[in-house]
Amino acid sequence: MTVVRAAITQTTWTGDKESMIGRHEQFARDAAAQGVQVICFQELFYGPYFGITQEKKYYSFAEPADGPVVRRFAALAKELGMVMILPIYEEEMPGVYYNTAVVVDADGSVVGKYRKNHIPNLDKFWEKFYFRPGNLGWPVFDTAVGRIGVTICYDRHFPEGWRMLGLAGAQIVFNPNASKPGLSNRLWELEQTGAAAANGYFVLVPNRVGLEDNEFGELAVDFYGTSYVADPQGNYVGELGSSSEEQLLVRDLDLDKVREVRDDWQFYRDRRPDAYGLIVEP
Numbered sequence: 001m002t003v004v005r006a007a008i009t010q011t012t013w014t015g016d017k018e019s020m021i022g023r024h025e026q027f028a029r030d031a032a033a034q035g036v037q038v039i040c041f042q043e044l045f046y047g048p049y050f051g052i053t054q055e056k057k058y059y060s061f062a063e064p065a066d067g068p069v070v071r072r073f074a075a076l077a078k079e080l081g082m083v084m085i086l087p088i089y090e091e092e093m094p095g096v097y098y099n100t101a102v103v104v105d106a107d108g109s110v111v112g113k114y115r116k117n118h119i120p121n122l123d124k125f126w127e128k129f130y131f132r133p134g135n136l137g138w139p140v141f142d143t144a145v146g147r148i149g150v151t152i153c154y155d156r157h158f159p160e161g162w163r164m165l166g167l168a169g170a171q172i173v174f175n176p177n178a179s180k181p182g183l184s185n186r187l188w189e190l191e192q193t194g195a196a197a198a199n200g201y202f203v204l205v206p207n208r209v210g211l212e213d214n215e216f217g218e219l220a221v222d223f224y225g226t227s228y229v230a231d232p233q234g235n236y237v238g239e240l241g242s243s244s245e246e247q248l249l250v251r252d253l254d255l256d257k258v259r260e261v262r263d264d265w266q267f268y269r270d271r272r273p274d275a276y277g278l279i280v281e282p
Contacts, residue, residue, distance in 0.1 A: 001254055001256050002146075002254070002255040002256055003252050003253065003254050003255070004037055004038060004145045004146065004172070004252070004253045004255060005034070005035050005036050005037050005038075005250065005251075005252050005253075006036065006037065006038045006039070006040075006145075006172070006202075006204060006229070006250070006251055006252075006253055007027075007031040007034075007036040007038070007039040007040075007248055007249060007250045007251075008039070008040050008041075008174075008204050008205070008206035008227050008229070008241075008248075008249050009024065009027045009039070009040075009041050009042065009045075009206055009227075009246075009247070009248050009249070010042055010206055010207055010208060010209040010225045010227045010241055010242075010246060010247050010249075011023055011024075011027075011042070011208070011209060011210075011246035011247075012208065012209055012210030012211070012212055012223070012246065013047070013048040013049070013210075013212040013214065013215055014214075015214045015215070017046050017047060017061070020045065020046045020047065021046050021069065021072065023246075024041055024045055024046065024073075025072075025073075025076060027039070027041070027248050028073075028076055028077075028080060028082065028084070029080070030248055031082070031248060031250060032080040032081075032082055034250050036082060036250055037081075037082060037083060037106070037144070037145050038082065038083035038084070038085075038143070038145045038148075038172070039082060039083070039084055039085070040084075040085035040087075040101075040174040040176060040204060040206055041084075041085070041086060041087055041176065041206060042087065042176050042177065042178065042206045042207060042208045042227075043087045043099070043152055043153050043176040043177050043178040043208065044061075044087060044088070044089055044099070044178065045086070045087050045088070045176070046061075046069055046088070047061040047089065048212050048215040048216070049178040049208060049212065049223070050130065050215075051120075051124065051125050051126050051127045051129075051130065051178070052124045052125075052126075052212075052216050052219055052220070052221060053124075053126065053216065053219060054126045054129040058130065059097065059130070061089045062089040062090060062091035062097045063088060063089065063090070063091055064090065064091055064092075065088070065090050065100060065102050065110075065113050066110065067091075069086070069088060070086060070088065070102050070104070070110065073086050073104065074104045074108045074109070074110060075108060077104045077105070077106060077107075077108050078106075078107055078108025079108075081106045081107075082106055083103070083104065083105055083106050083143045083144055083145050083148070084103075084104040085101050085102075085103055085104075085148070085150060085174050085176070086101065086102045086103075086104065087099075087100070087101045087152065087176040088100055088101070088102060089130075090102075090113070090115070096132060097130060097131055097132065098115040098116065098131055098132055098134060099115065099116035099119070099127065099130070099131045099134075099152055100113050100114065100115050100116070100134075101113065101114045101150045101152060101174070101176060103141045103143065103148060103150065105143050105144055106143070106144035106145075107144075111141045111142070111143060112139055112141050113136065113139075114134070114136060114138075114139055114149075114150040114151075114152070115133075115134030115135060115136050116131065116133075116134050116151075116152040116153070116154070116155060117133055117134040117138075117155055117158075117161060118133070118154050118155045118157070118158055118161075119131050119132075119133050119154070120154045124180070124219070124221055125154070127154070137164075138161055138164035138165050138168060139168075140165060140168040140169055140170045145172070146171045146172060146255055147168075147169045147170050147171045147172070148170065148171075148172050148173070148174065149165035149168070149170035149172070149173040149174075149201075150173065150174050150175075150176075151165070151173065151174075151175045152175065152176055152177075153175070153176065153177045153178055153179065155175070156175055156177075156187075156191045156192060156195070157187070157191065159195065159198070160279060162195040162198065162199050163198075163199060165199070165201075166199035166200065166201060166268070167268070170199075170201050171201050171202065171255055171258050172201060172202045172204065172253065172255075173195075173196075173199075173201055173202070173203050173204070174203075174204050174205075174206075175192055175203060175204070175205045175206075176205075176206050176207075177205060177206065177207040177208065177227075178207070178208045178223060179207050179208070179223065179224065180221040180222065180223050180224065181221070181222065181224055185224075188224075188226070192205045192228075192230055193230045193234040193235075193236070194234060195230075196230035196231060196232055196233075196234050197230075197232065197233055197234030197261075198267065199232075199267070200232045200258055200261045200262040200265065200267065200268075201232055201258055202229065202230065202231055202232060202237075202253050202255075202257075202258070203229070203230045204228075204229050204230075204251075205227055205228050205229070205230070206227045206249075207223060207224065207225050207226065207227045207241075208223035208225070209223050209224070209225030209227075209241070209242065209243070209244065209245065209246060209247070210222065210223060210225070210244065210245075210246070211223075224243050225241050225242050225243050225244065225245070225247070226240045226241050226242070226243050227240070227241035227247070227249055228240045228241060228249075229249070229251045229253070231253075231257055232257050232258050232260075232261040232262075233257070233261055237251045237252075237253070238251050
């Protein structure tokens with residue numbers, strides 16, 4: 001049995017970047033003390049979720065994918081011997097920004113990055129003001145804990161991305177979020193568990209939690225947390241996270257279940273790409 005101990009985190013905006021970084025460093029250290037081998041933080045983890053509004057001042061939160069935040073956590077990953085998924089606001093150049101997750105291996109090396117492919121433009125999710133659509137496809141990363149894929153928040157509504165990661169050999173997929181009450185509540189229960197079962201891998205879903213009114217006042221939304229882990233059959237692994245409090249969730253993933261479930265269901269054998277032409281038509 002190959003067991004990976006994984007962690008996901010949820011917290012709210014403290015009011016400043018440095019304290020957010022410190023809080024997530026402590027999450028990582030607390031996880032390491034529990035034997036965690038891989039950890040993923042929430043979407044845009046070191047800042048507020050600024051998609052609530054459209055203001056140029058938030059461009060200042062963007063950094064290169066090899067910038068100070070990633071270098072700081074890469075050093076911590078090496079110190080702790082832990083794989084880290086770091087959802088950042090990436091600056092490729094001034095005026096070109098992406099919603100990105102950087103994957104750092106347990107030796108502190110950066111193995112790659114994923115850029116959010118699907119960018120919403122909905123009430124209080126004004127992300128097209130901040131991000132270009134991703135241009136790196138659906139990479140899967142070989143790490144010390146296995147083959148990892150990443151989707152980010154709104155990506156979860158598009159089943160094609162989940163399947164692309166499965167076809168590329170992902171065993172564990174992380175989906176960092178900033179999800180609030182409203183249209184997404186029922187989908188929150190369905191989509192990631194359904195993706196795990198349809199594709200035969202583990203899905204780990206960290207979400208922001210709490211009201212970021214210290215930044216946005218009356219515009220603030222109350223992120224509902226309830227981060228969770230789903231196994232390759234779509235079952236929850238352990239309890240859901242709190243709907244109101246910050247939390248470190250630690251779960252054991254038996255990677256043997258990936259092969260077991262795929263052998264039982266054979267979705268990859270029985271799929272019919274020759275019959276799905278409309279899916280790839282613009």
